[in-house]
Amino acid sequence: MTNISRRDVLHLLSQAALALAGFIGLTGLLRYLAFQSDPGPQTEFDLGPASNYLPGTRTMFPQVPALLIHDENGFRAISLVCTHLGCTVEQKENGFLCPCHGSRYDREGRVLQGPARQSLRSLNVEVTTEGNLRLSLK
Amino acid sequence: MHWKWCTTPLRLFLLDFTGYILRWDQGIQWALVVGTNLLKTIPFVGEKLHLLVVGGSNPGPGVLIRFYAWHVFLLTLGVLILGICHIFRVRRDGGIATPSSPTQTKTVRITRQELFARESLAMLIAGAGLIFLAVLFPAPLAPPIVQVSAALSEGRAPWFFLWVQQLLKAGNPFLFGVLIPVMVFLAFAAIPFLLPLPAPEEIGHWFPPGGRLAQVLILLLISSILILTFLATFR
Numbered sequence: 496m497t498n499i500s501r502r503d504v505l506h507l508l509s510q511a512a513l514a515l516a517g518f519i520g521l522t523g524l525l526r527y528l529a530f531q532s533d534p535g536p537q538t539e540f541d542l543g544p545a546s547n548y549l550p551g552t553r554t555m556f557p558q559v560p561a562l563l564i565h566d567e568n569g570f571r572a573i574s575l576v577c578t579h580l581g582c583t584v585e586q587k588e589n590g591f592l593c594p595c596h597g598s599r600y601d602r603e604g605r606v607l608q609g610p611a612r613q614s615l616r617s618l619n620v621e622v623t624t625e626g627n628l629r630l631s632l633k
Numbered sequence: 634m635h636w637k638w639c640t641t642p643l644r645l646f647l648l649d650f651t652g653y654i655l656r657w658d659q660g661i662q663w664a665l666v667v668g669t670n671l672l673k674t675i676p677f678v679g680e681k682l683h684l685l686v687v688g689g690s691n692p693g694p695g696v697l698i699r700f701y702a703w704h705v706f707l708l709t710l711g712v713l714i715l716g717i718c719h720i721f722r723v724r725r726d727g728g729i730a731t732p733s734s735p736t737q738t739k740t741v742r743i744t745r746q747e748l749f750a751r752e753s754l755a756m757l758i759a760g761a762g763l764i765f766l767a768v769l770f771p772a773p774l775a776p777p778i779v780q781v782s783a784a785l786s787e788g789r790a791p792w793f794f795l796w797v798q799q800l801l802k803a804g805n806p807f808l809f810g811v812l813i814p815v816m817v818f819l820a821f822a823a824i825p826f827l828l829p830l831p832a833p834e835e836i837g838h839w840f841p842p843g844g845r846l847a848q849v850l851i852l853l854l855i856s857s858i859l860i861l862t863f864l865a866t867f868r
Contacts, residue, residue, distance in 0.1 A: 528685070530688060535689070535690040535691070536690060536691050557783060557784055558780070560782050560783075560784060575784070576782070579801075579806060580666070580667045580670045580671065580801065580806055580810075581666045581667065581670040582663050582666055582667065582788065583782050583783065583784045583785070584784075585784060593788070594663065594785065594787065594788025595663050595666075595667055595788045595798070595801075596788075596798065596801050596802045597802060609804055610801065610802055610803065610804045610805075610806070612805075
């Protein structure tokens with residue numbers, strides 16, 4: 496039997512403990528980095544029968560958030576997410592105002608005042624075969 | 634070891650932000666949206682970084698757990714480690730900087746026990762003061778977040794982030810929210826390496842003439858933050 500000193504054993508044990516701690520820590524880190532979230536948020540919204548939205552109306556959908564416009568050209572919708580940094584814009588009498596950094600948009604979502612550079616996104620609205628309105632974010 | 638001084642403001646800023654998010658009331662909603670969307674504006678790595686921080690495509694309850702972990706564990710661990718390094722260096726390098734012996738008139742030092750007693754007393758008084766203030770002025774919590782995209786008209790940042798908000802009003806979010814702050818930060822981190830260190834006879838004196846340039850730069854930084862805060866408050 497070979498002679499192993501007490502010092503060597505303690506040295507080995509401490510190294511093993513360190514390696515184990517490092518390994519456990521690394522596993523946690525890898526799990527954190529490899530985390531796959533749940534499927535993304537809802538991108539399709541059923542807004543109910545199209546006949547509920549009379550021509551000339553503008554309807555807010557805070558859960559999207561979007562504004563549905565029904566005018567002589569039919570249905571369209573604009574996203575209410577500010578194109579600057581993503582806050583939800585507020586509807587004002589002559590357009591939209593972002594509460595975060597003061598970007599202003601007109602009633603059609605075009606930029607009136609920065610810092611936003613792009614207009615509010617227009618979203619797809621379809622009338623399904625059952626006569627329902629479907630709004631999609633894609 | 635003089636690179637470490639600059640990590641203090643960075644850690645304070647990150648602890649500030651993560652701690653602020655932990656309130657999880659409607660007051661922090663836009664700070665969370667803006668802060669995480671700023672990450673997305675970084676070219677190439679932005680989307681990945683956003684996913685790493687948020688843990689999903691949009692901030693939700695998952696982000697709360699992540700920020701909690703960063704706030705109470707990882708960032709705090711960093712603060713502890715750097716704090717220990719700092720105290721170690723202070724002891725190693727012979728204590729707090731004092732004027733060199735010809736200019737130093739006071740030679741009597743207090744004992745270590747006396748120092749410990751005084752510091753403990755200061756800590757107790759400061760702690761009691763904070764508790765007293767916290768009891769007297771309860772934290773202004775808003776109603777809890779329902780949905781992170783819900784419309785809220787109150788968009789004003791808290792006083793300690795007003796300057797960031799004002800900076801972001803200037804335009805391009807990547808330029809004003811990421812690039813300029815990082816460049817300013819790096820410039821300040823480079824001060825001890827680029828500018829001359831104080832001469833031996835200047836050590837231990839407040840604002841020595843040899844350090845004028847660095848002092849003016851720091852003054853400029855502090856006043857720009859104050860001006861931005863002022864602009865955001867009164868406009």
